[in-house]
Amino acid sequence: MNDDQPQGNPWIKSLLIWGGIFLALLLVVSMFNTRTDPAGAVIPYSDFRASVAQDNVREVQVGPDRITGTLKNDQQFTTVPVPGDVELTKLLQEHGVRYAGKAQEEPNLLLYILAQSLPFLLILGVAFFALRQVQKGGGSGAMGFGKSKAKLLTERSGKVTFDDVAGIDEAREELQEIVEFLRDPSRFSKLGGQIPKGALLVGSPGTGKTLLARAIAGEAGVPFFTISGSDFVEMFVGVGASRVRDMFDQAKKNAPCIVFIDEIDAVGRHRGHGLGNSNDEREQTLNQLLVEMDGFEANEGIIIIAATNRPDVLDPALLRPGRFDRQVVVPIPDIDGREKILSVHMKKVPLAPDVLPRVIARGTPGFSGADLANLVNEAALLAARRNKRLVAMQEFEDAKDKVMMGAERRSMVMTDDEKKMTAYHEAGHAIVSINEDASDPIHKATIIPRGRALGMVMRLPERDSYSYHRDKMHANLSVSMGGRVAEELIFGYDKVSSGASSDIQYATSLARNMVTKWGMSDKLGPLQYEEAQEGYLGMGGSQRTMMSDETNKLIDSEIRMLVDGAHARATDILKSNEDKLHLLAQALLEYETLSGEEIRALMDNGKLDRPEAPSGPARTVSSAGATVPRAGRRFSGSGDPHPAGA
Incomplete structure (x- = not known):
């Protein structure tokens, strides 16, 4: 299809439609207004005769169905004659009234024909527009249920190319090969190679699967159809299959072309896993898609590119070679990839000289491309809110804290006891983390x-981690118990709060995975006792495999042993470092937020070199249990039943 082919101006079409409606209204008005009433009052015929008899009438015009005239006082009048009144002419002569006859008005032949044919014209017009709607491609018409909703993508402005895709070099190279095949097929076919029929993009949400598809559209130079998997499924059985057929018919007419199906898991889920009848609309749609992709009729020159973040739920027949010849994994970017992605998004933002993408990339492990784009946008919004002309490193740090930990809730009003408990809770996490060698730095x-969360201790790894070791898992268990142990040591058994609920949830989940999935229990051995099962009981989640009651009890006891061991290690660490626990808690009460460098300096030197004012002296934080007057930022807040965080 030629993208430059004129498609018609929708404004002209709308103008023509409204013009036709206006003309139809004029026609209706003219039908009922072919005869206009003359000026003058309408009087009864008896009054008219009486006026003639009293010599009050000057002249009249007598028509077959109407008499008009003028009184002697120049007032005009109209009346309807009584049939059979032959004495009227004699009466007019006797009283000297000038009179004349009036011919009957002939109707307009053209208007008469239009009036008679108007109903037929309206019926023909409605039928014509209904027929046009049926013939529309794309399923937008009133009767186009079975038409495909695939859109032909033509980006003349805002075009995306592979230069805009960063941090996922391997996935980009896989798809760039498809683009090169479309540009120069002889380069591959001379060695017997065939173009891949399909490529499946697999990755976590936000990693750039759709962005890669847009880049293919910008680079390929061939027609590019895009559709969502949910666009195939309707409540009417058979509609989805009809749309699949129509989509491939459109693609054949524009071959060679690329068809991109986003979120294909909406239509490509494993067959036979439904709770009701397995021969439902979704499965019929999937069957038709399988046949069109690789059936008896070959679809040469049509490349299917699909994206999903749930490859485990797709039907095996959809994943086999011949339909999707290659699966392209779009991973979470590493530190080098994050730096490249940040550089791409920072091109649109005026940056201050102190902004270092490498430092920001190091502090954002696990961020996807969408997360990094959101980070840059939040930094730009913060700079605009602060009336700055450039986005500085401080805005990126604040935006990172907002994205990772949430927005500050300074409007809350908390009592001094609640603030103190939160400070000791977070100090407990920090002290245990510092004394666990395998823990990530604060x-x-x-x-x-x-x-x-009422508070938070944020830890960042020194480098990207792709697997966790046993010692780090035990360290994370101990750190998660640090807040609860600090509350027990400082405030006593009866004053322990609900602030550790998220810590307990994390510790229990980690310990369960260590025992049932990762084989890190000496008593149970390296066996998997629990596996994820998509759609289990129609709700999703995980399911324990069939086990005896003794094994289940042993699993629970091993989980309990791991969590209790972490609680004991955290208790030993905090008891031996109770003076530092008080020191850090009082520093948090005074300054509310401390960086990792400040915490380490406080642990090493016992004081914090942060001035009260730009020219003020350094403050020394007391390690006693008394509350130190705050010289830092003021804080107000109310009690929150949610966890204090770890």
Whole structure:
């Protein structure tokens, strides 16, 4: 299809339609207004005769169905004659009234014909527009249920190319080969190679699957159809299959071309897993898609590219070679990839000289491409809110805290006891983390509520981690118990709060995975006792495999042993470092937020070199249990039943 072919101006079409409606209204008005009433009052015929008899009438015009005239006082009048009144002419002569006859008005032949044919014209017009709607491609017409909703993508402005895709080099190279095949097929076919029939993009949400598809559309130079998997499924059985057929018919007419199906898991789920009748609309749609992709009739020159973040739920027949010849994994970017992605998004933002993409990339492990784009946007919004002309490193740090920990909730009003408990809770996490060699270094600790947490200790790994070792898992268990243990040591058994609920949830989940999935229990051995099963009982989640009651009890006891062991290690660490626990808690009460460097300096030197004012002296934080007057930022907040965070 030629993209430059004129498609018609919708404004002209709308103008023509409204013009036709206006003309039809004029025709209706003219039908009922072919005869206009003359000026003058309408009087009864008896009054007219009486006026003639009293010599009050000057002249009249007598028509077959109407008499008009003028009185002697120049007033005009109209009346309807009584049939059979032959004495009227004699009466007019006797009283000297000038009179004349009036011919009957002949109707307009053209208007008469139009009036008679108007109903037929309206019926023909409605039928014509209904027929045009049926003939529309794309399924947008009133009767186009079975038409495909695939859109032909033509990006003349805002075009995306592979230069805009960063951090996923391997996935880009896989798809760039498809683009090169479309540009120069002889380069591959001379060695017997055939173009891949399909490519499946697999990756976590936000990693750039759709962006890669848009880049293919910008680079390929061939027609590019895009559709969502949910566009195939309707409540009417057979509609989805009809749309699949129509989509491939459109693609054949524009071959060679690329068809991109986003979120294909909406239509490509494993067959036979439904709770009701397996021969439902979705499965019929999937069957038709399988036949069209690789059936008896070959679809040469049509490349299917699909995207999903749930490849485990797709039907095996959809994944085999011949339909999707290759699966392209779009991973979470590493530190080098994050730096490249940040550089791409920072091109649109005026940056201050102190902005270092490498430093920001190091502090954002696990961020996807969408997360990094959101980070840059949040930094730009913060700079605009602060009336700055450039986006500085401070805005990126604040935006990173907002994205990772949530927005600050300074409007809350908390009592001094609640603030103190939160400070000791977070200090407990931090002290245990510092004394666990396998734990990640602390990036920041705060008692300012963010998101659903009253406080938070944020740890960042020194490098990207792709697997976790046993010692690090035990360290994470100990750190998660640090907040609860600190509350027990400082405030006593009866004053322990609900602030550790998220810590307990995390520790229990980690311990369960260690025992049932990762084989890290000496008593149970390296066996998998629990597996994820999509759609289990129609709700999704995980399911334990068939086990005896003794094995289930042993699993529960091993989980309990791991969590209790972490609680004991956290208790030993905090008891031996109780003076540092008080020191860090009082520093958090005074300054509310401490960086990792400040916490380490406080642990090493016993004081914090942060001035009260730009020219003020350094403050020394007391390690006693008394509350130190705060010289830092003021904080107000209310009690929150949500966890204090770890």
